[in-house]
Amino acid sequence: MSNATPQAARSKLTTVSGVRVASPPGTVLGMLVADLNHFLDMSEDTPGPARRLAGHLSNIVRAATAGDAGTAWESALPCRRRPANRRCPGRMIVLRTEAGAPIRWQCSVCDDEGVISNWEDSAFDLRRRQLTLAEPVSEIVIPDEVAAALRGLQLLDTDCERLVFRIRAHNGHAIRAATDGDLDELIGFVAAEANNEPNRRRQQRLDAAFDALSTAAQTPDG
Ligand SMILES: [Zn+2]
Numbered sequence: 440m441s442n443a444t445p446q447a448a449r450s451k452l453t454t455v456s457g458v459r460v461a462s463p464p465g466t467v468l469g470m471l472v473a474d475l476n477h478f479l480d481m482s483e484d485t486p487g488p489a490r491r492l493a494g495h496l497s498n499i500v501r502a503a504t505a506g507d508a509g510t511a512w513e514s515a516l517p518c519r520r521r522p523a524n525r526r527c528p529g530r531m532i533v534l535r536t537e538a539g540a541p542i543r544w545q546c547s548v549c550d551d552e553g554v555i556s557n558w559e560d561s562a563f564d565l566r567r568r569q570l571t572l573a574e575p576v577s578e579i580v581i582p583d584e585v586a587a588a589l590r591g592l593q594l595l596d597t598d599c600e601r602l603v604f605r606i607r608a609h610n611g612h613a614i615r616a617a618t619d620g621d622l623d624e625l626i627g628f629v630a631a632e633a634n635n636e637p638n639r640r641r642q643q644r645l646d647a648a649f650d651a652l653s654t655a656a657q658t659p660d661g
Contacts, residue, residue, distance in 0.1 A: 469550065469552075470552050470553050470554065471551075471552070471553030471554075472553060472554055472556075473496055473553060473554070473555045473556070474555075474556050474557050475496065475497070475500060475555055475556065475557045475558045475561055475563070476557045478492070478493035478496055478497065479493075479561065479562070481493055491519070492519070495516075495519045496555055497562075497563045498516050498531075498563075498590065498604070499514075499516065499531055499533055499542065499544045499555060500542060500555060500558045500561065500563040500564065501563045501565050501600065501604040502514040502516055502531065502533050502604045502605070503533040503534070503535040503542040503544070503558075504535060504542075504558070504563070504564045504565040504566045504604075505565040505600070505601040505602075505603075505604035505605045506533065506535075506604075506605050506607075508535045508536060508537065509535075509536060510534070511532050511533065511534040511543075512532065512533065512534075512607060513530050513531075513532050513547055513607060513608045513609075514530060514531050514532070514533055514604070514606065514607060514608060515530060515583065515586045515606040515607060515608045515613040516530060516531040516533075516590075517529075517530065517531075517583075517587075518530065518531065518546045518547075518548065518549060518551060519551070520546070520549055520551050522549065527546060527548055527549050527551070528548055529546035529547040529548030529549055529551075530546070530547045530548075530608040531544050531545075531546065531547075532544065532545050532546070532547050538559045539559070541554040541555055541556040541558075542554065542555045542556075542558055547608070565597060565600055565601045565604060567601075574618040574620070575618065576616040576617055576618050577616070577617065577618075577619075578614055578615065578616045579614070579615050579616075579617060579622070579652075579655035579656075580609070580612050580613070580614050580655070581606070581612065581613050581614070581615060581651050581652065581655060582612060582613070582651060583611070583612065583613055584644065584647065585613070585647065585648045585651045585652070586603075586606050586613035586615075588629075588644040588645055588647065588648040589603045589606070589625070589629070589648055590603055590604070591641070591644075592628060592629065592632055592645075593632065594628060594631065594632055595628055596628075598621070598624070599621075599624055599625050599628055602615065602617060602621055602625055603625070619656070622652065622655070622656045623656065625652060626649065626652045626653060626656065629645055629648050629649045629652060630649055632645055633645035633646055633649060
Protein backbone atom coordinates (compact mmCIF):
# COMPACT_ATOMS: atom_id res chain seq x y z
CA MET A 440 0.00 0.00 0.00
CA SER A 441 3.08 2.24 -0.02
CA ASN A 442 2.26 3.57 -3.46
CA ALA A 443 -1.37 4.46 -2.68
CA THR A 444 -2.04 8.05 -3.62
CA PRO A 445 -2.97 10.51 -0.89
CA GLN A 446 -6.28 10.97 -2.69
CA ALA A 447 -7.13 7.28 -2.42
CA ALA A 448 -6.29 7.36 1.26
CA ARG A 449 -8.54 10.36 1.76
CA SER A 450 -11.51 8.81 -0.03
CA LYS A 451 -11.13 5.73 2.14
CA LEU A 452 -11.47 7.83 5.26
CA THR A 453 -14.54 9.64 4.02
CA THR A 454 -16.39 6.36 3.39
CA VAL A 455 -16.53 5.97 7.15
CA SER A 456 -17.49 9.66 7.53
CA GLY A 457 -14.29 10.50 9.33
CA VAL A 458 -15.30 8.29 12.25
CA ARG A 459 -12.68 5.85 13.34
CA VAL A 460 -14.32 2.43 13.34
CA ALA A 461 -12.89 0.26 16.06
CA SER A 462 -12.95 -3.44 15.34
CA PRO A 463 -12.30 -5.37 18.54
CA PRO A 464 -11.60 -9.09 18.12
CA GLY A 465 -14.70 -11.01 17.14
CA THR A 466 -16.34 -8.15 15.30
CA VAL A 467 -16.60 -7.59 11.60
CA LEU A 468 -17.53 -4.03 10.69
CA GLY A 469 -19.23 -3.53 14.06
CA MET A 470 -21.12 -6.82 13.92
CA LEU A 471 -20.52 -9.12 16.88
CA VAL A 472 -19.72 -12.59 15.61
CA ALA A 473 -20.01 -15.04 18.48
CA ASP A 474 -19.63 -18.78 18.90
CA LEU A 475 -21.89 -19.71 21.80
CA ASN A 476 -19.43 -22.42 22.89
CA HIS A 477 -16.98 -19.71 23.89
CA PHE A 478 -19.48 -18.28 26.35
CA LEU A 479 -20.55 -21.46 28.12
CA ASP A 480 -19.24 -22.62 31.48
CA MET A 481 -17.53 -19.39 32.44
CA SER A 482 -15.49 -19.62 35.59
CA GLU A 483 -16.12 -17.54 38.71
CA ASP A 484 -13.21 -15.22 37.98
CA THR A 485 -14.43 -14.29 34.48
CA PRO A 486 -14.56 -10.48 34.33
CA GLY A 487 -17.99 -8.84 34.67
CA PRO A 488 -18.22 -7.49 31.11
CA ALA A 489 -17.56 -10.94 29.62
CA ARG A 490 -20.13 -12.50 31.92
CA ARG A 491 -22.72 -9.84 31.05
CA LEU A 492 -22.09 -10.42 27.35
CA ALA A 493 -22.50 -14.17 27.89
CA GLY A 494 -25.82 -13.52 29.65
CA HIS A 495 -26.96 -11.24 26.83
CA LEU A 496 -26.08 -13.76 24.11
CA SER A 497 -27.63 -16.71 25.93
CA ASN A 498 -30.86 -14.73 26.40
CA ILE A 499 -30.90 -13.98 22.67
CA VAL A 500 -30.51 -17.70 21.93
CA ARG A 501 -33.36 -18.47 24.34
CA ALA A 502 -35.63 -15.90 22.71
CA ALA A 503 -34.76 -16.93 19.16
CA THR A 504 -35.37 -20.61 19.90
CA ALA A 505 -38.50 -20.00 21.99
CA GLY A 506 -40.14 -17.95 19.25
CA ASP A 507 -41.07 -18.92 15.73
CA ALA A 508 -38.40 -19.62 13.13
CA GLY A 509 -38.19 -17.95 9.75
CA THR A 510 -39.35 -14.46 10.66
CA ALA A 511 -37.57 -11.71 12.55
CA TRP A 512 -39.53 -10.56 15.60
CA GLU A 513 -38.94 -8.02 18.34
CA SER A 514 -38.35 -9.66 21.70
CA ALA A 515 -38.69 -7.96 25.09
CA LEU A 516 -34.93 -8.31 25.68
CA PRO A 517 -33.37 -4.89 26.31
CA CYS A 518 -30.33 -3.56 24.44
CA ARG A 519 -27.01 -3.90 26.28
CA ARG A 520 -25.64 -0.56 25.12
CA ARG A 521 -25.50 2.58 27.21
CA PRO A 522 -24.66 5.48 24.91
CA ALA A 523 -23.77 8.58 27.01
CA ASN A 524 -24.51 6.53 30.15
CA ARG A 525 -28.15 6.13 29.25
CA ARG A 526 -29.60 2.75 28.54
CA CYS A 527 -30.45 2.34 24.85
CA PRO A 528 -34.27 1.98 24.76
CA GLY A 529 -34.06 -0.57 21.95
CA ARG A 530 -35.14 -4.21 22.05
CA MET A 531 -33.52 -7.22 20.50
CA ILE A 532 -34.93 -8.24 17.13
CA VAL A 533 -34.08 -11.90 16.62
CA LEU A 534 -34.11 -14.18 13.60
CA ARG A 535 -33.58 -17.92 13.56
CA THR A 536 -33.85 -19.73 10.26
CA GLU A 537 -32.72 -23.33 10.62
CA ALA A 538 -30.35 -25.50 12.62
CA GLY A 539 -26.83 -25.07 11.30
CA ALA A 540 -27.38 -21.40 10.44
CA PRO A 541 -26.39 -18.72 12.95
CA ILE A 542 -29.04 -16.83 14.90
CA ARG A 543 -29.09 -13.19 13.85
CA TRP A 544 -29.97 -10.30 16.13
CA GLN A 545 -30.06 -6.53 16.03
CA CYS A 546 -31.21 -3.68 18.23
CA SER A 547 -34.47 -2.00 17.22
CA VAL A 548 -32.95 1.43 17.90
CA CYS A 549 -29.14 1.53 17.67
CA ASP A 550 -26.80 -0.25 15.28
CA ASP A 551 -25.80 -3.05 17.67
CA GLU A 552 -26.08 -6.35 15.86
CA GLY A 553 -24.52 -9.75 15.61
CA VAL A 554 -24.73 -13.43 14.82
CA ILE A 555 -24.44 -16.41 17.17
CA SER A 556 -23.34 -19.83 15.96
CA ASN A 557 -23.31 -23.24 17.67
CA TRP A 558 -26.50 -22.53 19.61
CA GLU A 559 -28.10 -25.85 18.63
CA ASP A 560 -28.72 -28.25 21.53
CA SER A 561 -27.05 -25.91 24.01
CA ALA A 562 -28.64 -25.39 27.43
CA PHE A 563 -30.28 -22.28 25.95
CA ASP A 564 -31.89 -24.00 22.99
CA LEU A 565 -35.60 -23.91 23.82
CA ARG A 566 -36.92 -25.39 20.59
CA ARG A 567 -39.80 -27.77 21.09
CA ARG A 568 -38.72 -31.37 20.79
CA GLN A 569 -42.16 -32.60 19.88
CA LEU A 570 -45.27 -31.32 18.24
CA THR A 571 -48.01 -30.16 20.56
CA LEU A 572 -51.68 -29.57 19.94
CA ALA A 573 -52.53 -25.97 19.29
CA GLU A 574 -54.54 -24.54 22.15
CA PRO A 575 -56.41 -21.26 22.17
CA VAL A 576 -54.06 -18.49 23.27
CA SER A 577 -54.83 -15.06 24.61
CA GLU A 578 -52.47 -12.12 24.50
CA ILE A 579 -51.63 -10.42 27.74
CA VAL A 580 -49.81 -7.15 28.25
CA ILE A 581 -47.32 -7.04 31.09
CA PRO A 582 -44.98 -4.28 32.27
CA ASP A 583 -41.32 -4.45 31.22
CA GLU A 584 -40.17 -4.86 34.83
CA VAL A 585 -42.33 -7.94 35.11
CA ALA A 586 -40.86 -9.41 31.94
CA ALA A 587 -37.39 -8.79 33.41
CA ALA A 588 -38.36 -10.42 36.71
CA LEU A 589 -39.64 -13.45 34.83
CA ARG A 590 -36.36 -13.79 32.95
CA GLY A 591 -34.58 -13.86 36.30
CA LEU A 592 -36.58 -16.84 37.59
CA GLN A 593 -34.28 -19.69 38.55
CA LEU A 594 -36.63 -22.63 38.83
CA LEU A 595 -38.44 -22.59 35.50
CA ASP A 596 -38.97 -25.77 33.55
CA THR A 597 -38.34 -25.63 29.81
CA ASP A 598 -41.97 -25.05 28.89
CA CYS A 599 -42.22 -22.04 31.16
CA GLU A 600 -38.81 -20.77 30.10
CA ARG A 601 -40.06 -20.86 26.52
CA LEU A 602 -43.09 -18.78 27.56
CA VAL A 603 -40.92 -16.18 29.22
CA PHE A 604 -38.49 -15.81 26.34
CA ARG A 605 -41.26 -15.61 23.74
CA ILE A 606 -42.38 -12.37 25.30
CA ARG A 607 -42.46 -9.70 22.64
CA ALA A 608 -41.94 -5.96 22.87
CA HIS A 609 -45.01 -3.92 22.04
CA ASN A 610 -45.44 -0.15 22.42
CA GLY A 611 -43.14 0.05 25.41
CA HIS A 612 -44.74 -2.93 27.08
CA ALA A 613 -44.08 -6.59 26.84
CA ILE A 614 -46.76 -8.80 25.37
CA ARG A 615 -47.20 -12.49 25.60
CA ALA A 616 -49.53 -14.98 24.01
CA ALA A 617 -50.34 -17.77 26.44
CA THR A 618 -52.91 -20.45 27.02
CA ASP A 619 -54.71 -20.39 30.36
CA GLY A 620 -52.85 -23.53 31.40
CA ASP A 621 -49.46 -21.99 30.54
CA LEU A 622 -50.26 -18.88 32.49
CA ASP A 623 -51.40 -20.78 35.57
CA GLU A 624 -48.21 -22.80 35.52
CA LEU A 625 -46.06 -19.69 35.21
CA ILE A 626 -47.92 -18.02 38.08
CA GLY A 627 -47.22 -21.13 40.16
CA PHE A 628 -43.48 -20.83 39.46
CA VAL A 629 -43.45 -17.16 40.39
CA ALA A 630 -45.28 -17.84 43.65
CA ALA A 631 -42.94 -20.69 44.57
CA GLU A 632 -39.85 -18.64 43.86
CA ALA A 633 -41.19 -15.60 45.73
CA ASN A 634 -41.74 -17.82 48.78
CA ASN A 635 -38.18 -19.12 48.65
CA GLU A 636 -36.46 -15.83 47.82
CA PRO A 637 -34.32 -14.62 50.76
CA ASN A 638 -33.46 -11.27 49.14
CA ARG A 639 -36.19 -8.77 50.00
CA ARG A 640 -35.81 -6.64 46.89
CA ARG A 641 -35.99 -9.61 44.55
CA GLN A 642 -38.96 -10.90 46.50
CA GLN A 643 -40.78 -7.60 45.94
CA ARG A 644 -40.12 -7.85 42.20
CA LEU A 645 -41.49 -11.38 42.17
CA ASP A 646 -44.56 -10.34 44.16
CA ALA A 647 -45.18 -7.57 41.62
CA ALA A 648 -44.79 -10.09 38.79
CA PHE A 649 -47.21 -12.43 40.55
CA ASP A 650 -49.80 -9.65 40.88
CA ALA A 651 -49.40 -8.55 37.25
CA LEU A 652 -49.74 -12.09 35.92
CA SER A 653 -52.71 -12.87 38.15
CA THR A 654 -54.48 -9.71 36.99
CA ALA A 655 -53.68 -10.56 33.37
CA ALA A 656 -54.99 -14.09 33.85
CA GLN A 657 -58.32 -12.71 35.04
CA THR A 658 -58.65 -10.19 32.22
CA PRO A 659 -57.31 -11.68 28.99
CA ASP A 660 -56.85 -9.30 26.05
CA GLY A 661 -56.83 -6.42 28.51
ZN1 LIG B 1 -29.50 -0.45 21.17
